[in-house]
Every structure is written in structure tokens, then in C-alpha cells.
Amino acid sequence: MKISIIGTGYVGLTTGACFAHIGHTVICQDIDSSKIQKLSNGENIIYEPGLNELIREGLENKNLAFTNDFVKAIRDSDFIFICVNTPPRQDGHADLKYVEKVARDIAKNLNSYKIIVDKSTVPIRTAEKVKETIRKYCSKFVEFDVVSNPEFLREGRAVHDILHPDRIVIGVESERAKKMMLEIYEPFTKEKSIPIKITSVKSAELIKHGANTFLAAKISFANLIAEVCENAGANGYEVLEAIGLDERIGKNFLHPGIGFGGSCFPKDIKAFKKTLEVLGIDPLFIQSLEKINDWACERFIKKIEKELWVLDGKFIAVLGLAFKPNTDDIRNAPSLKIIGHLKNEGAKIRAHDPKANNKMRVIFPDIEYFQDPYECIAGSDACVLCTEWDEYKNLDYSVIKNAMATPIIFDGRNVFDKKEAEKCGLTYIGIGQ
Ligand code: UGA
Secondary structure (H helix, E strand, C coil), X not given: CEEEEECCXXXXXXXXXXXXXXXXXXXXXXXXXXXXXXXXXXXXXXXXXXXXXXXXXXXXXXXXXXXXXXXXXXXXXXXXEECCCCCECCCCXXXXXHHHHHHHHHHHHCCCXXXXXXXXXXXXXXXXXXXXXXXXXXXXXXXXXXXXXXXXXXXXXXXXXXXXXXXXXXXXXXXXXXXXXXHHHHHHHCCCCCCXXXXXXXXHHHHHHHHHHHHHHHHHHHHHXXXXXXXXXXXXXXHHXXXXXXXXXXXXXXXXXXXXXXXXXXXXXXXXXXHHHHCCCCCHHHHHHHHHHHHXXXXXXXXXXXXXXXXXXXXXXXXXXXXXXXXXXXXXXXXXXXXXXHHHCCCEEEEECCCCHHHHHHHXXXXXXXXXXXXXXXXXXXXXXXXXXXXXXXXXHHHHHHHCCCCEEEECCCCCCHHHHHHCCCEEECCCC
């Protein structure tokens, strides 16, 4: 199958590399020429485990290419996957200007039957609009289909999630497009039985927003229970673990912390809230989960302030900057809010992240960055842990205790073992315990 991928961000690049890996011929297009140059040379542009190996493999096998040339990418392919970004607008709606532009450009270059696939996360009815736009701007009659095939990958596990998905959702209107889409995914499903849900286009669009909202709601529920536990003297770990053992609920995504971040949940639930408003449905549920997510971070900041009283002039070590482990992405990371607040109060920040130091340096150029967590902690008045990197799980509590000026740990992700940390003389403040 000949596939073109428009937009080589997280979704486009990993999808393209994985499609090439399973044997399709893929051309990835992006307007950013420096990105294309680097990718064509096999250089890394994002940190994503396993991705670089797949890119190099595709380049070597000559079934993965990168280009700025939109016309070439469109004309030579049977499938056009729209993977451009859909950032939030001021009012919360997803900004679809890049999707609309791609649809217009496709219309101008449509030379034979093609399947246009919405892969980016978009609100319900976007495919309908893409179809209308292509019809409007295409000067001759050429057949095409617009399909919704949402991506469920998680950053940091993107390659694994694409190659071993829980399910594949294909929202499609014509038999012809359905048959061709199933052919694309056949190599994924050959060895393992992966459920393929064929749905209407609108249902497929809603499945993505619905899934992300539900996951975000689970996290906010966990954060609410954690707060109740703290206030009432119960143990959040025990409570959430036991709740999650009910098969109807499940234990995943019930870990309390300092709130969800990243580029997806905050943006998607805002867009879904707008969809509800447009449909005349009260967005109360979504407002609540957003509010609880904000509280999770604010409550953590309050704990730091309560314990340290005056922040001015204190050295605070921040461990973990990325919004979650195994990524260098800092978009909507709770660490941004926490560092911003501590800095405003006059604290001197020392930061460590295994992958995200460089990205954070762009936002906060005036704080100290370290390559080693122990060096970061040394001499500090408090340590604030924001991301649950594996590297932090094995830190030696006695070494930390002796290295810090005042051994206080604020553990925003419950990475440390409270009892063990206290045994070693650390003052430990976690979440929900
Ligand atoms: C999320 C979804 O999990 C993917 O299925 C979806 O495809 C993707 O959005 C998308 O829309 O493209 P992602 O944002 O990469 O993926 O990251 P997650 O692993 O879902 O984590 C999101 C946030 O929730 C992180 O800040 C994480 O720390 C937080 N989280 C997660 C918790 O606070 N508690 C948990 O129990 C789980």
C-alpha cells in the first residue's frame, strides 16, 4: 500500500514509521524543512523509545521517505493520513485550520481515487467538513472517501501502542474504503487477534474524545479520593487499589498525583466540553474533572508552602520535568506550574530530568539544570518530585538524607516508599497518604 502521512509530529511520525515497518511504502510530508532534513538523515527529532530504529530501518529499506513536497506526497499515494496538529483555540474549540488547509490542498491535487484518513484527534463531524471542503475546492470529479481512524497511542509508548493496539477503530462510509483500510491493518492483526471496530465516521470520531475524557475522569476521581484520604486520615493507596480490583472498574489510570498533563488530555477534554455545549448538553461532568485536576497541582503547591513557610532564598530541587516518564515532552506538565510558582516566591530552583532538561531550559533559562539526580538534590532545602521516572524509584534514601541541607521530600507521584524514607530520616510528604 502507498501511504502518505501529512504532518510529522508525534502521531504522524510514529504512525508512518510503524506502517513502513510492517511493509507499506510510506512518504511523510511536513512543512518544516529542517525537520524533514533531519529525518531524511536518520536523525532524532523527538524522544520516543524505539522510534529512531524504525526510522533508520525504513530509510535503509527505502520504504520510508520524508519530503516537503505536498504535491508529490499526495499524487503518489492511495491513502492520505491527516496527522497535523489540532491545538486548542482560546475558547477551547479544537483549532482545525491546519486540517482545513490540508483538505483544500488535497482537493487541488486529487488525481485518482484516494482514501483520506483523519488520524489526528478531531471533534465529531470533522470528517464531514473535510469531505465538503474537498468537494468544494476540487475542480474536477474525482472519487474519494474520508475515513476516521483515530490513534490511541501514548507518548513514551507510541511505537508499542501502534504495533500492539488494544483495538483498531475505523469509521467508514463505503465498502471500497472499508476493504482497503482493512488491508492496511492486516499485517498488524495477522499474528494476534486485535479487535477491529468498524463504525460510522461520526462514532469513530466520538470514540477518541470519549476514551480520553473517561481516562482523564478516572485520574481526577483518583485525585479526589486521595484528597478525601488525606483529610480523613485514610490511606489512598489501599483505597484506590481495592477499588481498582473490581473488574468493572480496573486498576489502571487510578494513580493519584499532581494531575494529568501532556498535549492530549487537557486539549481533548476542552474540545469535548465545547462539543457538548454546541449540542446543548450541560458540560458539568467535564468541568468537574478539569477543576479537580487543577486542584491536584494547587494542593501540592500549598503543601510545599505550608511545610517550608518562607520560600524566598531556599534551594529547591525539582526531580522530573516531563509531563510523564519516557518522554521529553513538557507541554502542560505540572512541573511548569510548580516551578513558576516557587520561582515567583523567590525560591532557587535546581532541576533534573533524564530527557527534558533542554526543553525546560527554553522556558526557564535562569534555573540550574543537572545531569545527575544526586547532584541536583545536594545542599537543597527541599526536594519536589514531579515525574515518576524509573531512575527515581531506586534512589538511595540515606544518600539523599545526607546530601540535603534539610531532608524534606514532596513526592507528587508517590514514587518513594513513605515508611522506608521516614526510616532513613527523610520528612516525606506524598499524595493521599
Ligand atoms: C493519552 C491517552 O492515554 C492515549 O490513549 C491517547 O491516544 C493520547 O492521549 C492522545 O490523545 O493522543 P498521553 O497523553 O500520551 O496519552 O499520556 P498518558 O499516558 O495517557 O498520560 C496522561 C497524563 O495522565 C500524564 O500526565 C500522566 O502523568 C497522568 N496520569 C496517568 C495520572 O496522573 N494518573 C494515572 O493513573 C495515569
